[in-house]
Amino acid sequence: MPELHDRVTIERDAAGVPTLTGTDRDDLARALGFVHGQDRFFQMDLMRRAAAGELAALLGPALLATDRELRPHRFRSVARAVVAALAPPERALLDAYVAGVNAGLRSLGARPFEYWLLRTRPLAWTAEDSILCVHAMYLQLQDARGETQLQRGFLRAALPPAAWRFLEAGAPEWDATVDGTRSDEPRVPLPEEYNLRRSSDLPTMPPDALKRRLSMLGSNNWAVAGSKTADGAAMVANDMHLGYRVPNIWYRARLVQRASQGGFDVTGVTLPGTPSTIAGSNGSIAWGFTNSYGDFATVVRLVPVPGDPTAYATATGPHPIVTVDEPIEVAGGPVEHLPVALTEWGPILGKDWLGRPYALQWTAQNPEATNLNLLELERASSVDEALRLAPGFGMPGQNLLVADKTGQIGWTIAGRLPQRAAPPADVPQPGIPQESTDRVIGYSGWLAAADQPRIQSPAAGFLWSANARVIGGSGATLIGDDGMDRGARAHQIQADLESSSLPFTPARSLAIQLDAGAVFLERWKDLLHDVIAHSQAAGSHEHDAALAALGTWSGRAAPQDAAYRLVHLFREQVAARVYFMLVAPARQQNPGFDMTIPPSFEGPLWRLLAARPMHLLASTYASWDELLLAALSASETLPPGCVDLTTCTWGRVNPVHVAHPLSSALPWLAPLLDMPTVEVPGGPEDMPRIQGRTFGASERFSVSPGHEAHGYFHMPGAQSDHPLSPFYRVGFDAWVTGRPTPFLPGPTTHTLVLAR
Numbered sequence: 001m002p003e004l005h006d007r008v009t010i011e012r013d014a015a016g017v018p019t020l021t022g023t024d025r026d027d028l029a030r031a032l033g034f035v036h037g038q039d040r041f042f043q044m045d046l047m048r049r050a051a052a053g054e055l056a057a058l059l060g061p062a063l064l065a066t067d068r069e070l071r072p073h074r075f076r077s078v079a080r081a082v083v084a085a086l087a088p089p090e091r092a093l094l095d096a097y098v099a100g101v102n103a104g105l106r107s108l109g110a111r112p113f114e115y116w117l118l119r120t121r122p123l124a125w126t127a128e129d130s131i132l133c134v135h136a137m138y139l140q141l142q143d144a145r146g147e148t149q150l151q152r153g154f155l156r157a158a159l160p161p162a163a164w165r166f167l168e169a170g171a172p173e174w175d176a177t178v179d180g181t182r183s184d185e186p187r188v189p190l191p192e193e194y195n196l197r198r199s200s201d202l203p204t205m206p207p208d209a210l211k212r213r214l215s216m217l218g219s220n221n222w223a224v225a226g227s228k229t230a231d232g233a234a235m236v237a238n239d240m241h242l243g244y245r246v247p248n249i250w251y252r253a254r255l256v257q258r259a260s261q262g263g264f265d266v267t268g269v270t271l272p273g274t275p276s277t278i279a280g281s282n283g284s285i286a287w288g289f290t291n292s293y294g295d296f297a298t299v300v301r302l303v304p305v306p307g308d309p310t311a312y313a314t315a316t317g318p319h320p321i322v323t324v325d326e327p328i329e330v331a332g333g334p335v336e337h338l339p340v341a342l343t344e345w346g347p348i349l350g351k352d353w354l355g356r357p358y359a360l361q362w363t364a365q366n367p368e369a370t371n372l373n374l375l376e377l378e379r380a381s382s383v384d385e386a387l388r389l390a391p392g393f394g395m396p397g398q399n400l401l402v403a404d405k406t407g408q409i410g411w412t413i414a415g416r417l418p419q420r421a422a423p424p425a426d427v428p429q430p431g432i433p434q435e436s437t438d439r440v441i442g443y444s445g446w447l448a449a450a451d452q453p454r455i456q457s458p459a460a461g462f463l464w465s466a467n468a469r470v471i472g473g474s475g476a477t478l479i480g481d482d483g484m485d486r487g488a489r490a491h492q493i494q495a496d497l498e499s500s501s502l503p504f505t506p507a508r509s510l511a512i513q514l515d516a517g518a519v520f521l522e523r524w525k526d527l528l529h530d531v532i533a534h535s536q537a538a539g540s541h542e543h544d545a546a547l548a549a550l551g552t553w554s555g556r557a558a559p560q561d562a563a564y565r566l567v568h569l570f571r572e573q574v575a576a577r578v579y580f581m582l583v584a585p586a587r588q589q590n591p592g593f594d595m596t597i598p599p600s601f602e603g604p605l606w607r608l609l610a611a612r613p614m615h616l617l618a619s620t621y622a623s624w625d626e627l628l629l630a631a632l633s634a635s636e637t638l639p640p641g642c643v644d645l646t647t648c649t650w651g652r653v654n655p656v657h658v659a660h661p662l663s664s665a666l667p668w669l670a671p672l673l674d675m676p677t678v679e680v681p682g683g684p685e686d687m688p689r690i691q692g693r694t695f696g697a698s699e700r701f702s703v704s705p706g707h708e709a710h711g712y713f714h715m716p717g718a719q720s721d722h723p724l725s726p727f728y729r730v731g732f733d734a735w736v737t738g739r740p741t742p743f744l745p746g747p748t749t750h751t752l753v754l755a756r
Contacts, residue, residue: 001030001103001754001755001756002756003030003096003099004024004027004030004754004755004756005023005024005026005027005756006022006023006024006027006756007022007753007754007755007756008020008021008022008027008028008030008031008753008754009021009022009751009752009753009754010031010034010035010751010752010753010754011745011748011750011751012727012745012748012749012750012751012752013745013746013747013748013749014730014746014747014749015252015718015719015727015730015731015745015746016039016718016719016720016725016726016727016730017252017253017254017719017745017746018035018253018254018719018745019253019254019255019256019745019748020032020035020253020254020255020256021256021258022256022257022258023257023258023259024257025093025257026092026093026096027096027754028255028257029093029094029096029097029100029275030096030097030099030100030103030754031100031754032097032100032253032255032270032275033096033097033098033099033100033101033102033103033104033125033275034100034101034103034104034107034754035104035251035253036100036101036104036251036270036272036273037100037101037102037103037104037105037107037125038104038105038107038108039104039247039251039272039719039720039721039722039727040247040251040272040273040721041101041104041105041112041122041125041721042112042114042115042122042721043245043247043249043272043721044101044125044129044133044272044273045058045122045123046058046661047132047133047136047272047273048129048132048133048136048273050066050070050136050139051070051075051079051132051133051135051136051138051139052070052071052075052076052079052132052135053066053067053068053069053070053071053072053073053075053076053326053328054067054076054328054329055067056328056329056330056331056333057328057329057330057331058118058120058331059118059331060330060331060332060333061330061331061332061333064328064330064336067328067338068328068338069145070139070144071326071328071338071340072326072338072340072347072348072349073135073144073347073362073364073365074324074326074340074347074365075132075135075364075365076128076132078131078135078364078365078366078367078370079128079129079131079132079135079370080128081367082131082367082370082371082394083127083128083131085367085368086371086372090371090372090375091127093275093372093375094127094130094275094372095127097130097274097275098125098126098127098129098130101125101273102124102125105122105124105125112721112722113722113723114662114721117662117666117669118331120331125273129273130273130274130275131370132273133271133272133273133274134271134274134370134394134395135364135370137271137395137396138364138396139364140242140243141291141396141398142296142297142362142364142396142397142482143297143482143483144360144362144364145349145350145360146297146298146299146349146358146360146428147594147596148426148482148483148598149297149298149299149426149427149428149482150299150352150353150358150428151593151595151596151598152164152168152426152427152428153299153301153352153353153427153428154352154353154586154590154593154595155167155583155586156427157353158353158583158585158586158589158590159194159583159585159586160189160193160194162187162189162190162193162194163189163193163194163582165187166186166187166188166189166194166604167579167582167583167598167601167604168598168600169183169184169185169186169187169600169603169604170183170184170186170486170487170600170603171183171186171486171487171488171600171602171603171606172184172185172603173603173606174486174487174488174491174520174602174603175468175469175487175491176464176466176468176487176490176491176493176494177469177470177471177472177487178411178455178458178462178463178464178465178470178471179455179471179472179473181471181472181473181476182472183469183603186603186604186607188604188607188608188611188613188616189616191613191615194615194616195615195616196581196582196584196585196615196616196617196618196619197614197615197617197618197619199584199585199618199619200619202581202584202585202587202588202618202619202620203580203584203587203588203591204577204580204581204584204618204620205577205580205620206576206577206579206580207580218241218290218466218467218485218489218685218690219238219239219240219241219242219289219290219291219466219467220237220238220239220241220290220464220465220466220489220493220513220688220690221236221237221238221239221288221289221290221399221401221464221465221466222236222237222401222462222463222464222465222493222497222509222512223235223236223237223401223402223403223409223410223411223462223463223464224236224237224403224409224461224462224497224504224509225403225407225408225409225457225458225461225462226406226407226408227407227461228461228462228502228503228504229407229503229504229505229704230503230505231704231707232406232407233403233404233405233406233407233704233705233706233707234286234383234403234404234405234406234407234408234409234704234705235286235403235504235506235509235702235703235704236281236286236287236288236401236402236403236409236702236703236704237288237506237509237512237513237700237701237702238279238287238288238289238290238401238699238700238701238702239513239697239698239699239700239701240279240288240289240290240697240698240699241690241695241696241697241698242695242698243694243695244656244657244658244659244694244695244696244698244716245658245659245660245661246658246659246660246661246663246673246674246675246717246721247717247718247719247720247721247728248658248698248699248715248716248717248718249271249698250269250270250271250278250698250699250715251269251270251271251272251719252268252269252270252713252715252719252745253267253268253269253270253277254266254267254744254745255267255277255378262379264282264283264378264379265282265283266280266281266282266283266377266378267280267281267282267708267743267744267745268280268281268701269699269715274372275372275375276372276374276375277374277377277378278374279699279701280701280703281703281704281705281708281711281743282377282378282379282380282705283405283705283706283708284380284381284382284404284405284705284706285377285380285381285382285383285385285386285402285403285404285405285705286402286403286404286703286704286705287377287386287400287401287402287403288400288401288701289398289399289400289401289414290398290399290401290465290466290467291396291398291399291467292397292398292399292413292465292467292470292479292484293467293481293482293483293484293485294397294413294417294479294480294481294482295418295426295479295480295481295482296362296363296364296396296397296417296418296480296482297360297361297362297363297364297482298345298360298361298428298429298441298442298443299352299358299359299360299427299428299429300343300345300346300358300359300360300361300428300429300430300431300441300442301352301356301357301358301428301429301430301431302343302348302356302357302358302359302431303430303431303432304356305318312343312357312431313431313432314344314431314432315432315433319343319344321341321342321343321348322341322342322343323339323340323341323342324339324340324342325337325338325339325340326338326339326340341357343359345359345360345361345441345442346359346360346361346362346365347359347360347365352428353590353593358428359431361441361442361443363397363416363418363443364396368394368416368446369394369415369416370394370395371392371393371394372394373389373392373393373394374393374394374395374414376389376392376393377389381404382404382406382408383402383403383404383408383409383410383456383457384408384410384456386400386402386404386410387400387402387410387412387454387456388449390412390413390414390415390452391412391413391414391415391416391417391447391449391452392416392449393414393415393416394415394416395414395415396415397413397414397415397416397417397479398413398414398415399411399413399414399465399470400412400413400414401463401464401465403704403705404705405704405705405706408456408457409456409457409458409461409462409463410454410455410456410457410463411454411455411456411463411465411470412452412453412454412455413452413453413479416446416447417446417447417452417478417479418442418443418445418446418447419443419444419445419446419447419448420440420442420443420444421440421444426480426481426482429441429442447478451478452478453471453474453475453476453478453479455471460498462494462497462498464490464493464494464497465490466485466487466489466490466493466688467484467485467489467490468484468485468486468487468489468490469481469484469487483598483599484599484600485599485685486599486600486602486603486686488519488520488602488685488686488687489520489685489686489687489688489690491519492515492517492519492520492686492687492688493512493688495519496511496512496515496688497512500512506702506703506704506710506711506712506740507740509702510700510702510712510738510740512688513688513689513697513700513702514681514688514689514738515687515688515689516556516557516558516681516682516683516687516688516689516691517555517556517687518555518556518557518564518567518683518686518687519686519687520685520686520687521564521567521568521571521686522555523606524567524570524571525550525553525563525567527609527628528546528550528566528567528570528632529547529550531543531625531628531629531632532546532547532550532632534625535629542633543632543636545636545644545645545646546566546632546635546636546645548645548646549562549563549566549645549646549648550563550566550567551563552646553567556681557650557681557682557683557687557689557691558650558651558681559649559650559651559654559679559680559681560649560650560651561649561650562645562646562647562648562649562650564650564683565648565649565650565652565653565654566635566636566645568650568683569635570631570632570635573631573632573634573635574605574609574627574628574631575597575601575602575605576597577627577630577631578605578608578609578627579597579601579605580595581617581618581620581627582616583595584618599685609624612624639652639653650683651679651680652679654679654683654684654691654692654693655677655678655679655680655693656677656678656679656680656691656693656694656696656716656736657674657675657677657693657694658674658675658694658716658717658732659673659674659675659694660673660674660723672723673723675716675717675729675732676732678736680696680736682696696716697714697716697735698715698716699713699714699715700712700713700714700715700735701713701714701743702743703743708743708744709742709743709744710743711742711743711744712740712741712742712743713741713742713743714731714734714735714738714740714741715731715735716731716732716735716736717729717731717732718730718731718732
């Protein structure tokens, strides 16, 4: 490689995890790009195409609908602007990485096997493509269509204030903020405020297919102060929960820059397509992320201009809708030209509940929101330094937890928070301000770094986050809420941390990450038992089989547990019936409006089940007992493959399937491409071990900076994307069983030298 400043050594261990050693940072970027290009190019190609809305050009007409949905964000144009704005040192490092990717791709004996199957050839990597990989993470982690805000706006417009305020309330009994604040107690509407018994023919039944927020996958992290460890160094644990795929989204690597001054040694996970270590440890600090679900977008309902469909009204007068042509290439078909309508806030993405067009102002569409500043963590030496750097990171807004070798810990939001003229309303805003003509719609600029909320070295010695509200007060207002999780998972993590024996060790972190205790469902198990007992007392034995299945309750989301499956499904059925009953008057006004049950509904739901007010029970049901029995009967319906309730276990309906993107289209190759389908403890929500059929922990680690040799690491896949590689499956079994494997790469088994 004649472009190198000096040689770089790539040493792989028995699992294929590389250690890259060199004297120049750009050279290390080139080497990281080289191994990414060797091992993960097809994955990178899908990420850049997904963000840009260019999948159909590779995968054909079946992906046209996906491209049509993604292209209006125009991330290819945004990425071009981001690259143009990079400072010269950052651009040089990115160019070195890009050159390394293309060199790694060329070094292969043949193009990656996926391109042989698709009968095409890979296109060279560019600097824009690396930025698009960051945009792909925005799409995974944030609401790209403003659906949460639209639902809130619809319900506020369609229901009395007492009703929508009740629906938007939280579950204070599950709150687990690190500052101890709690949400307000949900207030049940009075009969004169909201009365469902007065209406008949309400659409009370849930939709046949309940929509799930696939983005609400969950992630956990915590930090433990050095005062609670044996060696005085603080500790971080992180498990980021995302959709499964082969290869895994992350790529393990250790980067070592040898230099008399300014060198570093960082180990962790990288995101193929980008030159940064996303989470890990550099010997001085260790860090990890969870999604914040903060408010990073504004839905703007456009106000029409009478007689002019090509314009929209603003406080300063009509503005024209700008339409740009976005050509979508299609493999095996003609180019489709997609007209994208743009406003001053962003693209027009659809229509609201009244059929009025809306635009989305999303920080991801602003070139200023994305950069390579995460690289600065490689050299950060303390919690204080990391927290000061974090607001400048160009990434989706995340909860950052960091620990340092002196024992300090800290939390903040990593990524830029938008500056708003008023507190986030978390609901759509009209294109013309209603209060005054000088009020800014959406956000304008960025919150000053010094104003972003943070917590450093709390007296309790623990910090944690799990996609729920981390703090209250003004800090919570600045972050906003775009569909945060209820606090049950954070509540369980907090309890696990506070009950841990000291000194705290990585082994204890692993036990918490693998905690599949069904604490959240305990009260639902008791409720189900009471429902069955009440039915039996009335002389019915229709649900005796359910009672027998309930007797197998282990208190965990265990694969062999039939009771967990039954209780989990019973709660889902009750929640769906009650939620869609409460919003039935709104659905009657607009039957086609798509709605999702928010995670926070647990609070209002449990208050209703405790009080059972008749005025909030639709005339469909004679009593709340009847509703609960209907939910139980629906829960007793057996899925395919099950013969009775006592043998229909959780593992049978929730097996883990980690699949290659092409295996569904080529099922004859699935046994070669996919990981084995396995039954694993854990549930899809409300416990530390988040485990769905196709999502869960994309990695697990716990490490103390300066003591990396004592840390562990898990990943549901390996380094290579080639099924004949010895690095294709290694590590999967340890991830399944929870057997700890080293955080650091092992002894060298293969060495490659890149030289001038």
